[in-house]
Amino acid sequence: MTSKYQALPKGVSEARFDAAIKKFSAALGADQVLTSAEHLRPYTKVMMAVPDARHQPSAVVTATSVEQVQAVVKICNEYKIPVWTISTGRNFGYGSAAPVERGQIVLDLKKMNKILHIDPELCTALVEPGVTYQMLYDYIEEHKLPLMLSFSAPSAIAGPVGNTMDRGVGYTPYGEHFLMQCGMELVLANGDVLRTGMGGVKGDKAWQVFKWGYGPTLDGMFTQSNYGICTKMGFWLMPKPPVFKPFEIKFDHEADINEIVEMLRPLRIANIIPNAVVIAGTLWEAATCGVRRSDYITEPGATPDSVLAQIRKDKHLGAWNVYCALYGSPEQVEVNWKIVTETIKRAGKGKIVTQEEAGDTQPFKYRAQLMSGVPNLQEFGLYNWRGGGGSMWFAPVSQARGSECDKQYALAKKILNKHGLDYVGEFIVGWRDMHHVIDVLYDRSSEEETKRANACFNELLDEFEQEGYAVYRVNTAFQERVANSYGPVKRSVERKIKRALDPNGILSPGKSGINI
Amino acid sequence: MSNDRRFVLKGLAAAGLLAAMPWAQANTSAAAALADAAVADAAARVTPLVSGGALDAAFLAGVRKAMGQPTGALVNPPLQGLEAATYQQLNQLLNDDTPTLLVGLLDDAAAILVLDLVRSAGGRVLSVEQHRIGQGSAGQQWAGALGQALVAGAGAAVAAGRGQENGNAYVALRCVI
Numbered sequence: 001m002t003s004k005y006q007a008l009p010k011g012v013s014e015a016r017f018d019a020a021i022k023k024f025s026a027a028l029g030a031d032q033v034l035t036s037a038e039h040l041r042p043y044t045k046v047m048m049a050v051p052d053a054r055h056q057p058s059a060v061v062t063a064t065s066v067e068q069v070q071a072v073v074k075i076c077n078e079y080k081i082p083v084w085t086i087s088t089g090r091n092f093g094y095g096s097a098a099p100v101e102r103g104q105i106v107l108d109l110k111k112m113n114k115i116l117h118i119d120p121e122l123c124t125a126l127v128e129p130g131v132t133y134q135m136l137y138d139y140i141e142e143h144k145l146p147l148m149l150s151f152s153a154p155s156a157i158a159g160p161v162g163n164t165m166d167r168g169v170g171y172t173p174y175g176e177h178f179l180m181q182c183g184m185e186l187v188l189a190n191g192d193v194l195r196t197g198m199g200g201v202k203g204d205k206a207w208q209v210f211k212w213g214y215g216p217t218l219d220g221m222f223t224q225s226n227y228g229i230c231t232k233m234g235f236w237l238m239p240k241p242p243v244f245k246p247f248e249i250k251f252d253h254e255a256d257i258n259e260i261v262e263m264l265r266p267l268r269i270a271n272i273i274p275n276a277v278v279i280a281g282t283l284w285e286a287a288t289c290g291v292r293r294s295d296y297i298t299e300p301g302a303t304p305d306s307v308l309a310q311i312r313k314d315k316h317l318g319a320w321n322v323y324c325a326l327y328g329s330p331e332q333v334e335v336n337w338k339i340v341t342e343t344i345k346r347a348g349k350g351k352i353v354t355q356e357e358a359g360d361t362q363p364f365k366y367r368a369q370l371m372s373g374v375p376n377l378q379e380f381g382l383y384n385w386r387g388g389g390g391s392m393w394f395a396p397v398s399q400a401r402g403s404e405c406d407k408q409y410a411l412a413k414k415i416l417n418k419h420g421l422d423y424v425g426e427f428i429v430g431w432r433d434m435h436h437v438i439d440v441l442y443d444r445s446s447e448e449e450t451k452r453a454n455a456c457f458n459e460l461l462d463e464f465e466q467e468g469y470a471v472y473r474v475n476t477a478f479q480e481r482v483a484n485s486y487g488p489v490k491r492s493v494e495r496k497i498k499r500a501l502d503p504n505g506i507l508s509p510g511k512s513g514i515n516i
Numbered sequence: 517m518s519n520d521r522r523f524v525l526k527g528l529a530a531a532g533l534l535a536a537m538p539w540a541q542a543n544t545s546a547a548a549a550l551a552d553a554a555v556a557d558a559a560a561r562v563t564p565l566v567s568g569g570a571l572d573a574a575f576l577a578g579v580r581k582a583m584g585q586p587t588g589a590l591v592n593p594p595l596q597g598l599e600a601a602t603y604q605q606l607n608q609l610l611n612d613d614t615p616t617l618l619v620g621l622l623d624d625a626a627a628i629l630v631l632d633l634v635r636s637a638g639g640r641v642l643s644v645e646q647h648r649i650g651q652g653s654a655g656q657q658w659a660g661a662l663g664q665a666l667v668a669g670a671g672a673a674v675a676a677g678r679g680q681e682n683g684n685a686y687v688a689l690r691c692v693i
Contacts, residue, residue, distance in 0.1 A: 038640035384624050387686075388648075
């Protein structure tokens with residue numbers, strides 16, 4: 001059956017949707033309600049190995065205030081319209097701006113983009129969802145504040161609210177972003193406005209400095225979930241250190257991963273190296289410094305090891321390339337640098353590259369920028385490795401043990417190569433964990449390759465689960481599948497909470513597999 | 517066209533009212549005409565986008581030809597790559613109030629950034645297509661034809677480059693901002 005809309009919400013007739021659209025227009029202004037194919041097209045552009053149509057929104061509405069968000073929620077309840085909320089919509093590896101299910105309307109909060117407060121003494125910030133890291137960076141620079149940001153790689157155009165709500169990570173000592181979050185404001189499905197932590201106390205000034213408040217601490221349940229719409233978020237900023245010393249350690253062999261992790265873990269846990277260390281594989285490095293697969297090989301399928309070796313040689317890359325930084329006073333950095341260099345010397349392998357030696361070469365330059373809170377867009381080079389617009393991030397976590405990383409790397413490479421795709425991955429070292437991030441890159445303009453990529457992603461999930469691993473985050477096409485990895489009891493609890501808070505199931509139904 | 521009319525047209529287009537206002541179906545032909553007028557208005561100010569590829573020159577020549585400027589500089593110089601300066605320039609372009617037709621032949625990295633910035637600016641994506649094109653003379657010809665076709669709004673040349681498995685990946689796009 002044809003409709004004048006690009007899609008309709010599940011179970012909602014066109015006439016009913018007409019009425020809802022009319023109400024959205026009255027509440028928000030007609031210019032904040034979009035239904036045309038030309039406006040919805042960029043909201044539908046996904047990089048996942050499934051048809052676009054599965055993620056086609058029916059409309060996009062934008063809000064400029066908490067009151068307008070409340071109005072949207074009210075109309076959605078009245079007409080049973082599911083609403084998928086985005087802040088900047090730049091969650092590229094995990095679903096972009098498109099909704100998890102066809103027909104949902106998108107609530108785009110890009111226009112709620114006020115930096116509400118930055119306290120340079122307490123080193124805290126309070127922002128709206130549309131604020132990007134670039135906006136924050138510009139503000140900090142303009143006001144000459146002695147503060148440093150932490151962000152994910154799409155830094156300039158992504159934002160702290162979306163990244164933190166999806167439990168994204170960055171590359172500075174404040175890289176575990178949810179850990180640095182302090183205070184949220186949320187519009188609930190019934191229109192109530194909840195402030196977490198100290199935010200509910202009249203006259204309180206500690207909202208952005210004391211996370212826990214009183215009674216149950218609720219912030220975590222609103223991340224990677226669909227229990228509320230975050231309209232403000234507080235977080236901590238790192239004081240800009242007097243000395244920042246980035247460095248790289250290159251390792252020649254893939255088999256070195258075990259020793260690398262065993263060597264770095266004690267330094268990381270003891271905060272000798274305080275930032276989220278990255279251990280990047282050859283192809284991640286190559287792609288981010290402008291190498292394309294077609295520069296070396298035109299045959300389809302997995303890139304042979306001989307080609308990887310040639311790329312390493314040509315571009316002076318390691319099989320593993322470790323990026324770390326030291327922060328602090330000159331004395332602190334000097335002491336820690338001595339500990340780091342002696343540790344590497346003792347290991348008998350690994351070549352240290354300092355900033356002075358690297359100069360402005362990529363990928364060192366952008367890595368140093370990420371570790372020092374300077375936004376850039378260099379990592380988008382990944383999408384040019386194969387080209388064709390296909391990208392799905394597979395992100396299993398593990399203990400920070402060499403044996404675990406070795407095992408995960410071997411398993412991932414075997415499965416990817418079996419499906420004719422490449423291992424383009426990195427490990428991000430948390431305090432005690434590893435986020436193993438693999439970009440499953442494929443040519444989405446090829447139907448055959450897209451099918452292979454889909455099969456590959458399913459096999460990665462299945463085989464890793466067999467070995468006791470699960471991903472910490474996944475794109476919208478696989479969220480229902482991944483929810484099962486965490487067991488039926490968790491799913492049941494999540495559903496009960498959903499039914500209690502959102503009885504009509506209007507807020508992002510299907511997000512993380514959560515439905516009423 | 518007056519600035520007021522241009523503003524109204526851009527406002528209507530931005531609101532999605534020109535082609536999709538559900539309760540104004542009785543006037544769809546008028547709405548379509550207005551939409552076409554908005555695109556035509558934007559077409560007076562064309563900004564080409566390229567990303568440092570082998571087909572850039574041919575593509576830009578095609579754009580010039582379609583605009584009646586077969587030689588010399590374009591009125592709006594091309595934006596190239598996505599270094600910080602390009603990003604700033606594109607943002608400025610997206611946020612001024614003058615209707616502009618963006619036509620691009622980009623690599624995937626640049627295309628995803630451009631499309632998302634257009635989305636955030638409330639722009640309209642008229643077409644976006646993936647292609648694989650070789651770098652030989654056929655590729656150059658294709659890129660020239662594409663440049664012309666995107667400015668003129670024709671689709672035939674756009675489709676011509678599909679299906680070359682061993683070529684380089686490109687994204688062709690046409691947006692009104």
